[in-house]
Amino acid sequence: GAVVSQHPSRVICKSGTSVKIECRSLDFQATTMFWYRQFPKQSLMLMATSNEGSKATYEQGVEKDKFLINHASLTLSTLTVTSAHPEDSSFYICSAPPPGQGIDTQYFGPGTRLTVL
């Protein structure tokens, strides 16, 4: 089946630094990918929709200048958390729908756990 990977799986950084998280579709092309954030013991919240070749669409309340999304190819979307602070510590998960499998098929990456000290 289709696979979505994320890198890194875990990252610890100092406050004020930027962190890049990659989401790759390994065996299919994804014109659209989604980025979710999950705080400890909470649900997944959609942050933004990553669109290949165009600007990302951000959900209400998500700072686009803080969470930079680049979808430069059909298999890769990156989320950069700029000037990270401890409150950005969270579990970040991406997902992607494989083409031709209908609107209700989507694959999730394994997630990236970000800890900001």
Next chain:
Amino acid sequence: AQKITQTQPGMFVQEKEAVTLDCTYDTSDQSYGLFWYKQPSSGEMIFLIYQGSYDEQNATEGRYSLNFQKARKSANLVISASQLGDSAMYFCAMREGSGTYKYIFGTGTRLKVLA
């Protein structure tokens, strides 16, 4: 606005017994999709089962079945013959209307299977 509600923050079930995890939803769309995902402690989201709003029969996938009651706007997950490996967080999710891949998730239910 679309909304997913899971009212059970935690559930216990004895091994080999069945358990029902509740999920209600709210939407004004006629076309929507309902999903259940399992999230073990590793964090990955594991797809369990899907029900389309126009599907007349309840979805089943092995030990998982979805009790879809459209008039009540409920989509409960039934796990039969529980196993220790079923202990995890379970999320109900809904695709937001037609023509979109965006999902909204419930707050989750933590299931603990007892030996």
